[in-house]
Amino acid sequence: LRRKRPSPLARDLIRRLLMPKRQQRPEAQEALQHAWFKAPPPSQVQPGEANDDLPLLQWADFEDGLGGIQREFNRAAEEMVNVVGSIQIGYSGPDAPIHLDPN
Numbered sequence: 001l002r003r004k005r006p007s008p009l010a011r012d013l014i015r016r017l018l019m020p021k022r023q024q025r026p027e028a029q030e031a032l033q034h035a036w037f038k039a040p041p042p043s044q045v046q047p048g049e050a051n052d053d054l055p056l057l058q059w060a061d062f063e064d065g066l067g068g069i070q071r072e073f074n075r076a077a078e079e080m081v082n083v084v085g086s087i088q089i090g091y092s093g094p095d096a097p098i099h100l101d102p103n
Contacts, residue, residue, distance in 0.1 A: 007036070007039075009034070009036040009039055010036050012034075012035075012036070013031070016031070019061070020061045020062045020065045021064075021065065
């Protein structure tokens with residue numbers, strides 16, 4: 001038995017929609033113009049189709065994006081340390097007496 005796989009056109013569309021960089025992904029209108037939406041449904045596996053065993057996603061594509069997120073997080077954390085560094089917070093522990101102002 002042969003395992004059913006998405007058609008080459010379907011795999012191409014999915015790869016484009018799953019691009020890690022948003023600038024490389026098609027807009028909705030552009031995606032709807034993809035050949036997959038216009039092609040007749042495949043009736044059987046086409047010759048040469050089984051050779052496309054490439055994964056839909058590649059981890060290397062995400063490494064750049066994750067590195068950018070890490071840099072942005074580090075920058076925001078540094079800003080937070082700079083702002084909060086000048087604030088002093090006092091805490092006297094769990095046994096500190098509670099003082100209520102009756103007025």
